[in-house]
Amino acid sequence: MNSQLEEKVNQKIKEVTGKSEEIHMIINSLGNLMTHSGSFAYGIAIGRLYNSFYYQCRRILKRNPTDEEFSEFLEMLGKKQKEILDALGLD
Numbered sequence: 001m002n003s004q005l006e007e008k009v010n011q012k013i014k015e016v017t018g019k020s021e022e023i024h025m026i027i028n029s030l031g032n033l034m035t036h037s038g039s040f041a042y043g044i045a046i047g048r049l050y051n052s053f054y055y056q057c058r059r060i061l062k063r064n065p066t067d068e069e070f071s072e073f074l075e076m077l078g079k080k081q082k083e084i085l086d087a088l089g090l091d
Helices: 003-018 020-029 037-061 067-087
Strands: none
Touching: 003 020, 003 037, 003 067, 020 037, 037 067
């Protein structure tokens, strides 16, 4: 993966894990609709990270991510999964 892109994704992971309170506020605002709030919180975090990854590819590389870059992004998420879950209080 492009080093600039990797750096930006890592920054976004830190940002998302540092703002877990926002994710919990979204879940709480939905009230009884959420029966599996842990899965939903993790989904929000991953959605934010995917959006950032895609945006940064377009901004830095001036193109959509390749399949290989997407695979590397998924590998990065796998390595950071515990960090993300811990930040969300879902360990």
